[in-house]
Amino acid sequence: MRSRARALTLVAGFLVLGLAPVVAALMNQPFYLDLFRRIMIFAIAAVSLDLILGFGGMVSFGHAAYLGLGAYAVAIPAFYGIHSGFVQWPLAVGLSGLVALLIGTVSLRTSGVYFIMITLAFAQMLYYLGISINAWGADDGMRLARRSQFGGVIDLANPYVFYYVVFGLLVALLWLGHRLIHARFGTVIRATRSNEPRMRAIGFSTFRYKLAAFTIAGAVCGLAGALLTNQTEYLTPSYMHWTRSGDIMVMVILGGMGTLFGPVLGAVAFLLLEDILSAWTVHWQIVLGPLLVLVVLYARRGLYGLLPGGARHDG
Amino acid sequence: MSWLLVVEQCLNGLQFGVMLFLMAAGLTLVFGIMNLVNLAHGSLYMVGAYLATAAFNWTGSFVAATLFALVATLAVGMVVEVVALRTLYERDHLDHVLATFGLILFFNEAVAIVWGRAALFTTVPRALSGQIELLPGLRYPAYRAVIILVGLAVALLLYVVVSRTRLGMLIRAGASNRTMAAALGVNIRLLYTIVFGFGAALAALGGLMAGPIYTVLPGMGEEILIQVFVVIVIGGIGSIRGALVGAVVVGMVDTLGRAFLKPMLSTVIGPSAADNAGPALASMLIYILMAAVLFFRPQGLFPAARG
Numbered sequence: 127m128r129s130r131a132r133a134l135t136l137v138a139g140f141l142v143l144g145l146a147p148v149v150a151a152l153m154n155q156p157f158y159l160d161l162f163r164r165i166m167i168f169a170i171a172a173v174s175l176d177l178i179l180g181f182g183g184m185v186s187f188g189h190a191a192y193l194g195l196g197a198y199a200v201a202i203p204a205f206y207g208i209h210s211g212f213v214q215w216p217l218a219v220g221l222s223g224l225v226a227l228l229i230g231t232v233s234l235r236t237s238g239v240y241f242i243m244i245t246l247a248f249a250q251m252l253y254y255l256g257i258s259i260n261a262w263g264a265d266d267g268m269r270l271a272r273r274s275q276f277g278g279v280i281d282l283a284n285p286y287v288f289y290y291v292v293f294g295l296l297v298a299l300l301w302l303g304h305r306l307i308h309a310r311f312g313t314v315i316r317a318t319r320s321n322e323p324r325m326r327a328i329g330f331s332t333f334r335y336k337l338a339a340f341t342i343a344g345a346v347c348g349l350a351g352a353l354l355t356n357q358t359e360y361l362t363p364s365y366m367h368w369t370r371s372g373d374i375m376v377m378v379i380l381g382g383m384g385t386l387f388g389p390v391l392g393a394v395a396f397l398l399l400e401d402i403l404s405a406w407t408v409h410w411q412i413v414l415g416p417l418l419v420l421v422v423l424y425a426r427r428g429l430y431g432l433l434p435g436g437a438r439h440d441g
Numbered sequence: 442m443s444w445l446l447v448v449e450q451c452l453n454g455l456q457f458g459v460m461l462f463l464m465a466a467g468l469t470l471v472f473g474i475m476n477l478v479n480l481a482h483g484s485l486y487m488v489g490a491y492l493a494t495a496a497f498n499w500t501g502s503f504v505a506a507t508l509f510a511l512v513a514t515l516a517v518g519m520v521v522e523v524v525a526l527r528t529l530y531e532r533d534h535l536d537h538v539l540a541t542f543g544l545i546l547f548f549n550e551a552v553a554i555v556w557g558r559a560a561l562f563t564t565v566p567r568a569l570s571g572q573i574e575l576l577p578g579l580r581y582p583a584y585r586a587v588i589i590l591v592g593l594a595v596a597l598l599l600y601v602v603v604s605r606t607r608l609g610m611l612i613r614a615g616a617s618n619r620t621m622a623a624a625l626g627v628n629i630r631l632l633y634t635i636v637f638g639f640g641a642a643l644a645a646l647g648g649l650m651a652g653p654i655y656t657v658l659p660g661m662g663e664e665i666l667i668q669v670f671v672v673i674v675i676g677g678i679g680s681i682r683g684a685l686v687g688a689v690v691v692g693m694v695d696t697l698g699r700a701f702l703k704p705m706l707s708t709v710i711g712p713s714a715a716d717n718a719g720p721a722l723a724s725m726l727i728y729i730l731m732a733a734v735l736f737f738r739p740q741g742l743f744p745a746a747r748g
Contacts, residue, residue: 185535232732235739239478239534239678243670244735250667251728258721368667372542379539412550418543419525422536 135433136387140297147289159285160357165397166292167353170299172377172389174346179375180383181307182339183319187242188229188249189374192222192344194256194366196351201268201361211274211282218352219345225252226344230337249371256363267362270355282356292353296390299346303386306342315339380421382428391429445579450700451693452575456585458692459592463647464669465676465684466599467640473679474616475633477526478534480541482644482669483662484548489514489645490652490661491552494563503566510649511642518641522634530633549659560658588650595643596685603681612636616679668695671731677741686742691727698726 143162150158171193178184199218208214233244257265273282282288306312318325318332325332355361364370373396381392403410468482493510497503525544529537564570565584572580603609614622615632623629648662655661672691676683703719710718734742 179535185538187538232735235735239472240674240735240739240741242478242534242538243674244731247667247671247674247728247731251725254724255721258724259717261717368663376539376542379535409550409554411546412554415543415545415547415550418546419540422532422540422543423525423528426536 132433139387139391143293143296147286151286156285159289161397161401163285163289163292164354164357165393166296167350167357168374168377168397169390169393170292170296170353171347171350171374172381172393173296173299173303173386174343174350175374176378176383176386176389177303177306177346178336178339178343179378180385180388181312181319182315182336184234184336184340185242186245186340186343187368187371187375188245188247189343189347190366190368190370191229191249191252192226192347193351193354193370193374194252194363195222195225196348196353197355197361197365198256198262198351199348200274200352200355201270202262204270204272204274205262205268209272209275211276211280214274215349215352218348220348222348222351223341223345227337227341230340230344234333234336234340246368246371249366250368253363253366253368256366263361263363265363267360267364270359270361273356273359274352288356295349295353300386300390307386311335311338376418380428382430385428385430388428388430395429446700448576448579449581450697452581452585452589453700454693454696455689456588456592456692457696458689459589460647460651461665461669461672461692462592462596462685462688463643463650464665465672465688466595466681467643468669469673469676469679469681469684470612471637471640472673474612474636475530477530478537478541479526479640480538480666481521481544481548482640483664483666484545485514485518485641485644485662486648486651486665487552487657487659487662488517488548489642489648490657491556491561491648492645493649494561494652494657495556497563503568507649510645514645514648515638515642518644519634519638521641522637526637527630527633545663553659558659560656561652563652563657565653584653591646591650595646596681599681608635668727671727673741674731675734675741677743680741680743683741683743691730694730695723695727698723702726 143166146162147159150156150162171189174192175186175189178186196218199221200214203209203214203217229245229248233241233248236244256262262268273288276282280287280291282291307316314325314330314332314335318330318335322332351365354365377392377396378389379392380395381390382388399414400410403413407413464482464486467485468479471477471479471482489510492513493506496506496509500506500509521544525540526537529540565582569584569587571583573583573586575581575586601609603612611622611627611632614625614627615629619629644662647665651661651665668691669688672687673684674687675690676685676687699720702723703715706719706722707715709715
C-alpha cells in the first residue's frame with residue numbers, strides 16, 4: 127500500500143515536470159520553462175553526487191568542479207569554432223570523469239574529515255586555475271556563441287526541444303541509477319558504506335569500487351555542466367566555486383540522501399526556494415542559512431522521507 | 442633578482458604563514474577536541490576584521506579596536522557554539538559541514554546588510570606605518586614585521602597554555618576521553634564553549650591584522666579558510682605543531698610561487714607562455730603540495746595521537 131502511494135506520488139511528480147512546458151506555453155510564461163530546465167540540470171548534478179554521498183558514504187565537497195569542467199568542455203571547443211555537441215558532450219563526460227579519477231585516486235586514500243577538506247581543496251584549485259587563465263575568459267568567463275549543434279537532428283536553440291532533452295536525460299539517469307544501485311556494483315558500494323573493514327575482510331577491493339563510483343559521479347556531473355552552459359549560454363568559473371558544491375550538497379540532503387528521487391526533490395525545493403526568497407529580498411541568504419541549520423538539526427530524513435511511504439531507504 | 446628581494450619575499454611568506462597559523466590553530470583545536478568540522482571559522486575571521494575596522498574608524502585607536510574585536514568575536518563564537526553547534530557534536534561530519542555552511546551564508550549576508558557589499562578599506566596604524574631596517578639595506582614594513590612577531594608569540598603562548606596550565610590539561614583530557622573527563626567532574630560543555638570562543642578570538646586576531654593589508658569584504662574568510670584546510674591536511678588534523686609547520690610551509694610556497702614562478706618560467710618557456718602558465722601554476726602550487734604530502738603520508742606530517 128505504502129509503496130504504491132509513493133509510486134503514485136513520483137509518477138505525479140514526473141508528470142508535472144513532463145507537462146511543465148505545455149503549461150508554461152499555455153500561460154505564456156517562458157520564464158518557468160527556463161526555471162524548470164535549470165532545476166532539472168541541477169537535479170542531474172545532485173543525483174550524481176548522491177551516488178557517492180548517499181549510497182557510497184563519500185562526503186565529497188568538491189562536486190561543482192565537475193560541473194565546471196563539463197561547462198569548460200563545451201565552451202572551449204565553441205571558442206575555437208567547434209560547435210558540434212557530438213564532440214562537446216562526450217568531451218565533457220570524459221574530461222570530468224578523468225579528473226574525478228585523478229582526484230579520487232589521491233583523496234580516496236584518506237577518509238572522514240580529510241576527505242571532505244581535500245575534495246574541497248581540489249575543487250577550489252580548479253576554480254583558481256579557471257580564473258587565472260586569461261585566454262579562456264579568466265574571472266569574467268566567456269559567452270557561448272551558440273548552443274551545442276547536433277547536426278540538425280536536435281535543435282537546442284528551441285527551448286522546448288532543449289527542455290525535453292534535459293528531461294529525457296534526467297529520466298534516463300534515474301533509470302540507469304536504479305539499475306546500478308541494485309546491481310552487484312551498487313550493492314558493494316552500499317555495503318562498503320555501512321562496513322568497509324568487513325567488505326575488505328571478505329575480499330573486496332573497496333578502494334577500486336569507491337574510485338569507480340567517484341569517477342562515474344564526476345562524469346555524470348560533467349554532463350550536467352555541459353547542459354548548464356547551454357542553458358545559460360555563458361561560461362563562468364563561478365560554476366566551480368565552492369559555494370556551488372555546497373548548494374548541490376544541500377539539494378541532496380534537503381531532498382533525502384541515499385535515495386534516487388530525493389536529490390530531484392531537493393533540487394526542485396532548493397531552486398524554487400531560492401527563486402521565491404530572492405524575489406522577496408536581495409538578502410535572501412540570511413534566511414536560507416539559518417533554514418539550513420534547522421534542516422540539519424531537525425529534519426535529517428529530507429523531503430523524500432515526508433512523502434507517503436517514503437520513509438524507507440531505497441532507490 | 443637580488444637576494445634582498447628573495448629575503449623580503451621569504452618574510453612575506455612567513456607573514457602569510459603566521460596568518461594561516463592563527464586560523465589553523467583555532468580550527469585544529471576545535472576539531473581535535475570537539476571533533477567538529479567548522480567551515481564557519483572563516484566567518485569568524487571576517488567578523489573580526491569587520492568589527493576591528495568599524496571600531497578603528499569609530500574610536501581612532503588601533504589598540505581599542507583590537508581589544509573590542511577580540512572580545513566581541515569571542516562572544517560571537519560562544520553564542521554560535523551554544524545556539525547552533527552544541528547539539529551537533531554527536532552527529533557525523535556531514536551534518537557539521539552543512540550546518541556550518543548555513544552559518545557562512547548567514548554571516549556573509551549579515552555583514553553585507555550592515556556594512557554593504559563593497560570592500561572596506563582601513564589603514565595601518567600610524568605608529569606602525571613606517572619601515573624598519575632589519576639588515577643593512579633591507580627595509581621591511583613595520584606592520585608586517587609586527588604580524589610575524591604576534592603570530593610567533595601566539596604560537597608560543599598556545600604551546601604553554603596547552604602543555605603547562607590547568608586549562609590546557611583539561612583541554613587535553615577532554616580531547617582524549619570526553620566521558621572519563623566528565624566523570625571526573627570536568628564541566629565538558631563549558632570547556633567546549635570556552636575552547637570554541639578562544640578559537641574564534643584567534644580567527645578574529647588573524648582577521649583584524651589582515652584588514653589593513655588585504656581588503657575587508659563579505660566572503661573574505663572563505664579564501665583563507667580553504668588554504669587553512671590545506672595547512673591542516675598537510676600538518677595533520679588536531680596537531681598544533683602540525684598547524685604551525687604546515688602554515689609556514691604553505692605560506693612560503695604560495696608567496697614564493699606567486700613571486701618567482703613567472704620570471705623563472707619565462708627563462709624556460711619564454712615570456713608570453715609564462716604570462717599565462719605562471720599565475721595558473723602558482724595558484725595551484727599549494728594544492729599540488731598537498732596532494733604530494735597525502736600521497737606519501739595520508740595522515741599528514743604530524744598526525745595527532747588521538748584516543
